[in-house]
Amino acid sequence: MLRVRMFGRFEVWRGEFPIPESAWFTRRAKQLFKILLLARGKPVPSDQLLDWLWPHSDPQRAAITLRSTVHALRRALEPDRPPRASQYILSQPPGYAVARDAPLWVDVWAFEDLLEAAGRAVTPEERRTRLMEALALYRDDLLIEDPYAEWVLMERERLRERFVEAALDLAELLATAGMPEKAIPLCRRVLTLDEFREPAYRALMRYQIAAGDVAGALSTYERCRQVLIEAFGVEPSPPTRALYEALLRGELQPVRPAIPRPVQDLPIPDREMEKIFVGREAELERLREVFAGLPRGRGGVGILVGEPGAGKTRLAVEAIRQFAHDADVLYVRGLFIERTLPFSCLAEGLRRLLSQLPEDRRAELPVFALAQVARLIPSLHLLYPNLPAVPDTTPEENRHRLIDGFSNLIIALADQRPLVVFVDDLHWADEATLTVVGRLARRATRHSLALLLVHTPEEEPEGREVSHLLESLRREGIGRWVRVGRLPEEAIAQWLARWSGEPVESMKDLARRLYSLTDGNALFTAELLRAALATGEPVRRETLERYLEGPAAVSSLRGLITDRLARLPEGAREILEIAAVIGRAFPIRWLDLVGPPDPEPYLRILIERHFLQEDAEERLSFVHDVVRRVIYEAIPPVVRRRQHQRLAEALVALYGPYPGPYSAEIAYHFQRAGRFALPAMVRYAVEAGDHARHAYGFRQAVRHYDEALSAATVAGGEGLAEWIRRAYLGRGMA
Secondary structure, eight states: OOEOOBSSEEEEETTTEOOGGGGGHHHHHHHHHHHHHHHTTOOHHHHHHHHOTTSOHHHHHHHHHHHHHHOOOOOOOOTOOGGGGOOSSSEEEEEEETTTTSEEEHHHHHHHHHHHHHHOOOOOHHHHEEEHHHHHHOOOBBBBTTTTOHHHHHHHHHHHHHHHHHHHHHHHHHTTTHHHHHHHHHHHHHHHHOOTTTHHHHHHHHHHHHOOOOOHHHHHHHHHHHHHHHHSSSOOHHHHHHHHHHTTTTTOOOOOOOOOOOOOOOOOOOOOTTOOOOOOOHHHHHHHHHHHGGGTTTTTTEEEEEETTTTTTHHHHHHHHHHHHEEEEEEEEHHHHHHHHTTTTHHHHHHHHHHHHHHHHHHOOHHHHHHHHHHTTTHHHHHHHTTOOOOOOOOOHHHHHHHHHHHHHHHHHHHHEEEEEEEESSGGEEEEHHHHHHHHHHGGGTTTEEEEEEOOGGGOTOOHHHHHHHHHHHHTTOOOEEEEEOOOHHHHHHHHHHHOOOOGGGGGHHHHHHHHHHHTTTHHHHHHHHHHHHTTOOHHHHHHHHHHSSSSSSHHHHHHHHHHHHOOOSSHHHHHHHHHHHOOOOEGHHHHHHSSOOOOHHHHHHHHSSSEEEOTTSHHHHOOHHHHHHHHHHSSSHHHHHHHHHHHHHHHHHHHHGGGGGGHHHHOOOOOOOGGGHHHHHHHHHHHHHHHHTOHHHHHHHHHHHHHHHHHHHHHHHTTTHHHHHHHHHHOOO
């Protein structure tokens, strides 16, 4: 399959590799290919080719040279095929042609096909989408490296005219749909190509007026007038002057359309507690400054640091609700079990956000960045079926291109609408995601982009990649640091008062007792209140006092969670143990493989009692990772190993022998299943290393290969020779 780009500079890709300049043999071979492509399957007479390519040569000599040039072209396109058997270049009287059925994609052909599809579209939405796809292909004028070639001049003008007409058509469709601000850049691009196109000035003025930029519309008129007077000595036409004069008389007023709701992918809070937020006024005030410049295109970085259970995530959600309620939110959560998968948490968050974006916004995103990111988010091909092939270069260059792809795509989203990138549990994020976060942090102040980074230093794994990132940001003066400490007694008293509806003064003694138990840890305090709620009594001060005086009240968070766990039905406890072993959000259908029969009644109990939560994609996760860890550590070791074994086998059955991104997860569970499962662990650790290497996570790949080799040594190596060989080979390549 060949992919050819003719808009801008001429490029030909064979599969994922560009055809190098040296492969063309002669410059005329490339020129010949361009001419035949512009004919789009129609034969170009040999006499015409001779006139264009060798205008001053003897006709007989030129004819011989043409035949050798055709031979060189065929060799360049298909070096492994006999020249006379070319599937691309045909000898077709009276000359030569590109085969119509050849495996060939050409941007000029696709551009015109999309414009034709737009003309046949039934709905305005479909027409907008096709036009957006077409205009995205027009990188620059046709074959800009051949500015004066006779055979390209007329075609360049024709395609430029088609682009201009399509751009103005799309601009009108966007304005009609209530998006004049998106129509304005299209008009400006048209005027860069043709500064004398007066209808484009009028359209730009109308869209600026609709967007509320009256001063911009007046400036556009003055520019139009100046250009026409300097070039032709004439004033703007009557329709343009009439629009200007109506604007001066105040007859044209901006009509602001309804603003679409933002896409906010936020963690679901506790329904009982979400309206109660106390004791964080100073922290919120510091975070306000991170979001203050978003409407003006200037973002910032907020870094929330605190112990487990301090309430960092809740604070971040509240800050977004108060200061960025009109912004989109990209929620990225680092997970312990996925920390060795390159770009894993970032790719998952971006997949969810893009799937919720309106179609017109998706169509405006940069195609090449989408194509880069789609290598790790295959589902994007369902949203963008015509993404171009991504050229393959050196592994290190490919890795940098992926980082650029993620960074540029997120910046493009922020340029569409203010965007908050909320990275929860930053300490578990993979190295590649951290690299992208660093790039975004350094660019945030130049875009409508805010980053909220939630970090728990006590849980940071070996390697200290997160510390290195945060230390570099601190040295560069980037970010507003917010230490999230423990709640004071006064805040707990306010919490109790709002929760019960009683005066704050009457709650101070109770708050003091609660503080003595929890030491102000927000999660522990919330768990105690939930435990009191679970008694079924009315929410009053007396209820809380009786609970704290009774035997159910415990003096540690671990004990409290264990006590709540003991009050659950057996089937619900089994689901919690399975969820704790899984270690991350997981599809509900996984329970059909490893859960109890008919899990639905137990799931309802676990969600109602605030152990688990369900997201919009029907995935389950713990309300807090501390709760998961307490439950996991309470499982007897022999049961825990058996659960890991069952889960690993279920994932193998579900995702097949080559599970790609799930390889690391399967290897992890086989490793935790005990020594007898190490041979299986070796295989999937090697698969995980291969997957990480192909995703350009070289350090993570080496880690997987080393784990495979270490496990093979412990297992004795019997029957593992092939996997050991692959581990060494992959490690060397990484």
